Amino acid sequence: VVEAVIERLLIANRGEIAIRIARACRELDIESVAVCSEADIDAPHTLAADRAIAVGPAPAAESYLSIPRIIDAALASGCDAIHPGYGFLSESDAFARACEHARLTFVGPPSRVIAKMGSKIEARRLMREAGVPIVPGEAPDDQSDAGILGVIERVGFPALVKPSEGGGGKGMHAVRDRGQAAEAIQASRREAIAAFGDGTLYVERLIECPRHVEVQIAADDRGGIVHLFERECSVQRRHQKIIEESPSPSISPTLREQIAAQAIRAAEAAAYRNIGTVEFLVDPSARDSRSSFYFLEMNTRLQVEHAVTEEVVGVDLVAAQLLLASGEPLPWVQSALSQRGHSIEARLYAEDPEQQFLPQAGRILLCREPRLPGVRIDAGVREGTLVPIHYDPLLAKVIATGENRNAALRRLRAALRSYPILGIKTNLEFLLRILDHPRFQQGTVDTGFLDTEHAVLTATAEQPVPAFVRAAVEAYKANSQSPSSALTGVGGVSDTPPTPHDPWQELRGWRN
């Protein structure tokens, strides 16, 4: 048993990942401190840690993204370390530096590594020098609309305009012809400033029909580096991943070895510490295997989809992060790591696929998590939770694991079919349609899949409401209208007295 140096950890995040980190803290006997905005006072993550500190108003810029407020909260609560989770400040080198200055252990790589890899320009330069293959592209010196357009024309159409800082698909826009350029450049710049506080843009060639394959790596501060194999994340909408799996169904064992070797080389070039992910674009049209994949970017943090790696490799990446940040050596040797079986994750979002995936906000009236063999739910919400408009609409991750891809797929489908979330629109039916799509089942999906199959996947179902659903709704209505039935209860079940969180009580006056 290793004794962690960290004694009290501030979790600078919200939602499912904050809960995930709090759980790892309990396992390692580390005290945890949550932070919350005014919109999250009663949120599940606020209650998951040993204590919670309110750090500011609802807008993220004044709470979860405020470096001084987060650092103050950590110092005021006697924390010796901060875990940034993903998103928010996780890839801010300024935040990592502020932690270093405040003598707080930042659970992640050193600030200089985040700065290097966060700058697409610097990351590309490093990778080129290290001999890791990269996608053609350039950083415009002249950041005016005209300057960027000039670079787009040099790189060639179709091109991709994206923020030089940040990741997660935020602010990326495809430019297929000159006419689209101005709107794309301006939107990308605005989104870059809003999300990352820096409007510097980067332009690269858009590789058509690529697959997204990424490699999980881990490094200690004694020079040890291992990879934990790959994840396939080609099911994306506007560069936001929706379904991820490990192993990748689309690459050969030879390609897997080559990509993993390049990921290690990338981590070495970056002088990487802690866990991270090297993302690659795999070009299925390339014949020469040496040019069939390109370094895309390195994510210097925990990924949303880390769970599929945990399931197939049999490790705890968050616990590993905490140990590595404490100065412990890597808990694994490469030769002992292998992939066993198959794991697939689906992200449940509060969004409406019928309305261009508009994020949804509102109260969750009913929520029951499935409990099935091989199924893991990492959720940030529960029954009664108010999903606010201010943050990313991820509600939960459903991770299903089986002895092979078909078994994992079958379990994932069963889990989604028994995961009711009512009161707010979600993408659940959309996820099920993806799982049932022949191309997904064959494992031959590229990153354009959701665009090309959009109509099929979002078609409005006009099927009638089954009679047994109507019968249940009628029974529910009859039950709600006669309060006395709560005591007599059908089938020997009686209602518990209403609690402050009882969604039925809170429903009075609820506006749709």
Add this chain to the structure above:
Amino acid sequence: MAEPAVTRIEPGVYRVEHETRAEIVYVAGSTDNAWAFWNGHVFRGNAPAASSARRRPTVTDLAQSLTAPMPAVVRQVITQPGAIVRKGEALIVLEAMKMELPIRAPTDGTVVAVHCREGELVQPDAPLVDLQ
């Protein structure tokens, strides 16, 4: 066909026997706006969940009101009263959950009124722009 036999297992959870099978149906919401879930399908009221925010203007509408589809912050007001706009042109940019959502002109027309300003928090169905 026999009447489905309904048993309430716990609040909001119903077991419905029909023909040879038993189904679990989850129900929540108010009696006039109920939500139901069965086997991965979500139903609203007595019909499958349908989009509510899309407003189809009738032929008799002289001015057409573009409304906010969700709670959001007005990031940018691109247009102004009197502006002549083409179909597909972005008039307003909303932002919610770190995503930008351009509100575009559904048809060619003239902007009659702008009902929002930059930085304002708008609620679903709040009128943003009137178009004629």
